Each structure stands twice: as C-alpha cells, then as structure tokens.
Amino acid sequence: MNNYETTVKRWSESAENFNKSIQSQLFDENSVTVWTNLIKENAPQKEAITVLDIGTGPGFFAIILAKIGYQVTGIDCTPEMIESAVKNAEQQGVKPELKIMDSHVLDFEDNTFDLIVNRNVTWTLYEPEKAYKEWKRVLKPGGKLLIFDANWYMSHFDPLAGREMTEGMREYREKYGELPEKFSMNVVEDYWLKLPMVGVQRPQWDKAALWKLGFQNLVFDTNLSERVSLTDMDRMLYGCTPMFMISATKATKAEEEEAFNRVYWDGAAINWGSNCLRDHHSFKKNAYLELLEPHFEEEKKYKILDIGTGSGFMATLLAEKGYQLTGVDFSEKMLGEAAYCAQELGVQVEFVQAKADHLPFDDNSFDGIICRNVTWLMKDPQEAFSEWNRVLKKNGKLIYIDGNWNLYQYDEEEKQRFIKNREELEALGEKKLYGYGHSSTVLIDKLSANLPFSKLRRPAWDQENLSQFGFNVLEIEENISQKVLTEIEQKREATTPMFMVVAQKK
Missing domain, CATH: 3.40.50.150 (Vaccinia Virus protein VP39)
Structure with a gap:
C-alpha cells in the first residue's frame, strides 16, 4: 500500500466521526462567523473570488465560503469525506464543486484560483514540498495561500509539549470524566508519527519551504486558538498544540x-x-x-x-x-x-x-x-x-x-564566438569564467533572459x-x-x- 492509499484508508476510517464534528461546527453560528471573517480578512480583496479548499473533509470551509458568494471547489482524497461534504452542502443550501483528488497532484490548469485554503491538512502531507509546489502552480499570480494547522503529535517529540498534554488530559478527566476515544489510545499509529511534517517545528519549516518556492508576503500567526473560539474541552485537550495560520502570496512574474x-x-x-x-x-x-x-x-x-x-x-x-x-x-x-x-x-x-x-x-x-x-x-x-x-x-x-x-543568447555568430572563447579559457585552466566569483553562465543567462539589451x-x-x-x-x-x-x-x-x-x- 503506497502513501496515497494509506492516507485514504486512514481518513476513510475517521470519516463518520469527523463528519459529526463538522456538522456541529456548521450549526455553531459563532464558529462559522469567526472562520468566515478570518478568511475574508486574509483573502485577496477583489470580487468573484475563486477558491480551492484542499482537504475539504466534510466541507466546512467550502460551505461557509460558498455562502458568502465565493466560487468554491473543494477536494479530498477520501470518497466518504466528499460524500459527507455533498450532503452537508445540500443541507446548507449551497453548491460548491466537490471532487475526489490527491492534494499532491491537482487536476487543474495553471493559474486557476485566487485563493487556496486548508485546515488541519498540511501535517498529513507525505510529500509536503511537492504539494506546496503544486498548490503554487494552480494559484493565480497575486493569489493567496492560507494554511491553518498545528504541530500535531508534538507531545511525542517535545518533552514540554508532552507534559502540557498530560496536564490537559488530567484536567479534562477531573472535570468531564473519560477522555474521548482517540485520546484514550495508549499508542498512536506509527504512520502518523512518521509523516514528514510531524515532529518538525512549524511554521518555521513552512517559512523556509514557501520562501524557497518563491512565495512572497509571508505572514504567520502562531496562536489562533483564542480567536477561533476553542471550547473549554478543546483548550484542555489541544492547549499544548496551538493552531497557527500561514498567509503567503504567489508572486507575479515581475515580482x-x-x-x-x-x-x-x-x-x-x-x-x-x-x-x-x-x-x-x-x-x-x-x-x-x-x-x-x-x-x-x-x-x-x-x-x-x-x-x-x-x-x-x-x-x-x-x-x-x-x-x-x-x-x-x-x-x-x-x-x-x-x-x-x-x-x-x-x-x-x-x-x-x-x-x-x-x-x-x-x-x-x-x-x-x-x-x-x-x-x-x-x-x-x-x-x-x-x-x-x-x-x-x-x-x-x-x-x-x-x-x-548576453548577445550570445540570441545571435548565433556571437554564440559561437562565446563558446570558442570559453573553450580556450578552459584549455588554459581558467575556471573563473565570469568576474566577481561566478564560475557558471547559468545564473547570468537566467538573469538576462528576455532583457531588451540582451538582443x-x-x-x-x-x-x-x-x-x-x-x-x-x-x-x-x-x-x-x-x-x-x-x-x-x-x-x-x-x-x-x-x-x-x-x-x-x-
């Protein structure tokens, strides 16, 4: 079973319980308002926004954004999740486009969406760099990427987070009794713990990865927990794992x-x-x-x-x-x-x-x-x-x-003279083919590509x-x-x- 198949299997098993949680949020007016406003504040300020909700699950983001007039497409790798999302959308009176799709391989044209959103998805990526590159591809220049996530399972890697988790569970038991089933498990599946985004410090990792891909205007909010209205129960169970937000903009070609x-x-x-x-x-x-x-x-x-x-x-x-x-x-x-x-x-x-x-x-x-x-x-x-x-x-x-x-890039006669000159220099043992320490023409060629004076x-x-x-x-x-x-x-x-x-x- 490959990574994609394993991911589908794990989330299929969780689909029913996850849907119940999302349904309760959809009927929680405060939760809907908070998340809607948070996304609107950080979305591109324009009309007729096209949105891709990656890892939509039972459709929370897709539904609340469709309600405010955004043109939304929601994708998820799990058929059961998409089935729940379709039913929830019908109950809420909206019709976002909902598709089964791998978040690492998107079946969309380049420059399709103004906004990409996801919540509690990036930590599950088995090839995060590949996924981020793909997300950038389908964003329009000037489009924005909004990631909402947390350092899930950090308690298994960080002693301080582990102590905070233990204290939170103790407090929960004293006030509410038995823990929810998933917190009662003594062993977390190795599959989750071996995911590349689990156990790394985020959003620091994301900052480096997104910058490397050429995203601009990187903004990080490292504690959204209070704003997104965690319940008292949530605070006890998830207090050691505060949610963060990452906002990044796809640069235009000129940028x-x-x-x-x-x-x-x-x-x-x-x-x-x-x-x-x-x-x-x-x-x-x-x-x-x-x-x-x-x-x-x-x-x-x-x-x-x-x-x-x-x-x-x-x-x-x-x-x-x-x-x-x-x-x-x-x-x-x-x-x-x-x-x-x-x-x-x-x-x-x-x-x-x-x-x-x-x-x-x-x-x-x-x-x-x-x-x-x-x-x-x-x-x-x-x-x-x-x-x-x-x-x-x-x-x-x-x-x-x-x-x-850089005339040699566009003039064949100049190109041959340039190549001959470089061959002669190399034959003499000359390695510094450009002044100021540059030993390759590759960067110069990229720097000068399509500049008027190069031709x-x-x-x-x-x-x-x-x-x-x-x-x-x-x-x-x-x-x-x-x-x-x-x-x-x-x-x-x-x-x-x-x-x-x-x-x-x-």
Whole structure:
C-alpha cells in the first residue's frame, strides 16, 4: 500500500466521526462567523473570488465560503469525506464543486484560483514540498495561500509539549470524566508519527519551504486558538498544540524576477566589496578617472549620481576627487559593502536603496549621472533613461560604461564566438569564467533572459536612440577594455568589449 492509499484508508476510517464534528461546527453560528471573517480578512480583496479548499473533509470551509458568494471547489482524497461534504452542502443550501483528488497532484490548469485554503491538512502531507509546489502552480499570480494547522503529535517529540498534554488530559478527566476515544489510545499509529511534517517545528519549516518556492508576503500567526473560539474541552485537550495560520502570496512574474535579481546581487555583494578596495589600489583607479574627469568641471564640485553603485567603486572614486556623490542600488547588501568601502577610504558618499528606474529624487537634482555595467539590466530602457533625464539638470552629463553581455543568447555568430572563447579559457585552466566569483553562465543567462539589451547590438543602439529620451550623444568609445581591464579580464571578456557613452541632457 503506497502513501496515497494509506492516507485514504486512514481518513476513510475517521470519516463518520469527523463528519459529526463538522456538522456541529456548521450549526455553531459563532464558529462559522469567526472562520468566515478570518478568511475574508486574509483573502485577496477583489470580487468573484475563486477558491480551492484542499482537504475539504466534510466541507466546512467550502460551505461557509460558498455562502458568502465565493466560487468554491473543494477536494479530498477520501470518497466518504466528499460524500459527507455533498450532503452537508445540500443541507446548507449551497453548491460548491466537490471532487475526489490527491492534494499532491491537482487536476487543474495553471493559474486557476485566487485563493487556496486548508485546515488541519498540511501535517498529513507525505510529500509536503511537492504539494506546496503544486498548490503554487494552480494559484493565480497575486493569489493567496492560507494554511491553518498545528504541530500535531508534538507531545511525542517535545518533552514540554508532552507534559502540557498530560496536564490537559488530567484536567479534562477531573472535570468531564473519560477522555474521548482517540485520546484514550495508549499508542498512536506509527504512520502518523512518521509523516514528514510531524515532529518538525512549524511554521518555521513552512517559512523556509514557501520562501524557497518563491512565495512572497509571508505572514504567520502562531496562536489562533483564542480567536477561533476553542471550547473549554478543546483548550484542555489541544492547549499544548496551538493552531497557527500561514498567509503567503504567489508572486507575479515581475515580482519573481525582481526577487531572483535581488538574491543574485545580494549573493554577489561580498565579492564585489573586496573588489572595490582592490581596484582602488590598482591601475584601474587612474584608468577610470582618466575616462570620467574630462567630462566634469572639477572646480564646480558637481553633484553626481552613481546608479547601480554596487559596492561603490565609481562613487568612492569620484568622491575622493571632491565631487558630491550619491550612490543608489536596489541590493541592500551591495549598499552595505559600498558603505564599508567608503568608510575604509575615508570618503563621504550618500548611499540610497532604490531602483534604477524609480529614483527618489526631485527633478533637476544632479549635475551628472554615472553608471557601470547597469544599462544591460534595464527591463524598459525608455522608462529608465527618461527617469535619469528627469533628475539631471539641464546640460547635465550622463556617462555610462557597459557591454553586449548576453548577445550570445540570441545571435548565433556571437554564440559561437562565446563558446570558442570559453573553450580556450578552459584549455588554459581558467575556471573563473565570469568576474566577481561566478564560475557558471547559468545564473547570468537566467538573469538576462528576455532583457531588451540582451538582443541589441550596442553602442549602435545608444547612438540611434538616446535622442528620443532627451539626450544628445557627445561621445562614444566602442572599446575601453584595454584601458580598464587586466590582461586575464580582457581574455574572459574578449567577445564582449566594454564601451563608454557620454551624453548630455538637452
């Protein structure tokens, strides 16, 4: 008998008693009101909500949510449970769709439901990661997952919970007499105790699992017991196992991409931080100054914005020369490395966490904007360049350095050149195929997938298009790699020479 068959058998045996319990809750006006309000408060705030009630059992959630107008589908692996749910729904005057289905393998299209709910179900999952992934699949982007559960049987693993359970049962006997049948059992079936969610600390486990799957806005309420109106009997029997709620939102595609980017750049931060100080003590310091300074009038002490400052190399470079620098980056860890670099160098730079295309500055705030290896990451070049134009003063300078970093993904000729270059490097024993510690192209490919500049030849595009964003192109240097890269870096980036664009706000 496999896990699914065993689960069906166990809950089939409990279906009759479980149905009696649910029927009493359905006729308990206070219980219905409390649970209805709790779900409504945490559900997406929209009309015509589609709901999937996983492990519906005799249909409590499916019925109370159908009563308030939600379009509800309830599933359960046990035919007896679904049969009870159908009868209970008819008695309550509602018609949720009720189906027999395995919660690990859902027979629904992707992005079907606005809300998934379940109560006292997740602890029974025999493959919880698989189930959570499947639930995410059928949620719409922006849809919410609400889990209500508890650390069932924790008394078998945690001595404190065991003592609380013993005390609760003693109190129950003194006040009400014999314990309910399930609490009178001396031995709990090994099947329950061996389930992966039994004996682990929750909802901490769920937090890690849901975050790994890309859920966002994770909210946890670790003690719902008082709110969901436990009776005095329930308090004695279940007081050692307080119910918790988990609320999680399925990210939109844009949110998932942003989260991936943040994790990627946060992970790269520590290496970038060490490179900042290293480059300050190498030929690169003067090399970049020779490229940048001729375009700024030093005596005016320009206010300069470094967009995508990373670990702060460009910002601290110009701050040392007396310019007033502000550096922005959306990675908090990058900004931490940048602040450390500035402190070590003894320079003043204002660092601000912000997105490159949504800058928290007034119009006409800066005399100049600089950035390095940032423009290739733009999802919407028009939006970003227009935003940069907005915060620049009239006649302000825009100077950016970049390369055709991922053109090989979309251009066959470039792809062959890229592959040949990597083969030559590997033959020489070179493992660090990207700077800053990245030894694989996989993450870079994912990071740059479908970005506009990954498909365009630059700086030809920049020459042709900057005018429409309010800039006059003053100068383009198509290959500065020999000026600013070490010999080995030039070999690594042989197929992607770095270029520099100097433009001026009209």
